[in-house]
Amino acid sequence: MSTQPQTVAEIAATLFDRYRAQDVPAMIEMFEPEGIVEYVPFALAGPVEQVGPGSWGVLIDSFPNLSNTVHSITADASGRKAYVDVDVSGTQEKEAFGVPSRGHAYTVRHLFVLDTNDDGKITHMTAFWDNVDWFRQLGKTTID
Numbered sequence: 001m002s003t004q005p006q007t008v009a010e011i012a013a014t015l016f017d018r019y020r021a022q023d024v025p026a027m028i029e030m031f032e033p034e035g036i037v038e039y040v041p042f043a044l045a046g047p048v049e050q051v052g053p054g055s056w057g058v059l060i061d062s063f064p065n066l067s068n069t070v071h072s073i074t075a076d077a078s079g080r081k082a083y084v085d086v087d088v089s090g091t092q093e094k095e096a097f098g099v100p101s102r103g104h105a106y107t108v109r110h111l112f113v114l115d116t117n118d119d120g121k122i123t124h125m126t127a128f129w130d131n132v133d134w135f136r137q138l139g140k141t142t143i144d
Contacts, residue, residue, distance in 0.1 A: 006120065007075070008075045008079055008081065008082040008114065009073045009075050009082060011030065011082065011114065011116055011120060011122065012073045012082040012084045012112075013070065013073060014030065015027060015030050015114070016070050016084065016086060018030070019056070020067050022060045022066065024052060024053055024060070027052060027056060028049065028052050030121065030122050031048040031052075031121060031122045031123075032117060032119070032121040032122065032123050035047070035048040035121065035122050035123055035124065035125070036048065036051075036123070036124045036125070037051040037052055037055070037125050037127075038051075038124070038126040038127070039051070039055060039127050040126060040127065040128050041127075041129055041130075041131035041134075042055075042097070042131070048122075048125075058096055058097065059090070059096065061096075062092055062093060062096035062101070063090030063091060063092055063093065063096070064090075064091075064093055065090050065091055066089070066090035067089055067090065068086050068087060068088045068089070069087045070084060070085070070086045071085040071086060071087070072084075072085045073085075080115065080116050080117070080118075081113065081114065081115050081116070082112075082113070082114045082116075083111065084111070084113075084114065085109070085110075085111060086109075086110050086111075086112060087107050087108065087109055087110070088107070088108055088110050088129070089105065089106060089108070090105065090106065091103065091105040092104055092105075092138055099135065099138050100140075102138065104137060104138045104139050105137070106134055106137035106138055107137075108130060108134045109129065109130070110127055110128065110129040111128045111129070112125060112127050112128075113125070113126045113127075
């Protein structure tokens with residue numbers, strides 16, 4: 001069992017390090033068992049055990065060089081909420097989320113909001129990004 005980081009900024013940084021390493025089980029380990037992942041542009045929310053592998057796993061499989069660059073991590077006054085400004089990028093090699101692969105690369109700015117508990121576990125993660133920009137970069141220019 002790994003030791004959890006102490007501050008919400010450390011928790012956020014560790015989560016994105018694990019995401020860059022494409023280590024989905026290690027990402028899930030950072031959440032409490034009832035933790036929720038919410039992807040607002042996809043209207044997708046649910047338990048980390050389902051949404052994590054169903055989203056992160058698909059992205060990693062479809063974008064083998066999937067990575068992220070964290071621009072900033074800002075903690076709120078309570079020290080239990082973090083706002084993470086991050087670019088997520090990759091080059092598509094397989095169909096993902098209804099978008100056929102055209103071999104295009106993308107970089108899309110995201111805002112992640114992480115809520116944590118006293119045990120240093122993530123209780124809720126919400127993500128926002130410009131889905132139209134993501135689709136455009138991947139070559140999807142029509143609504144199906």
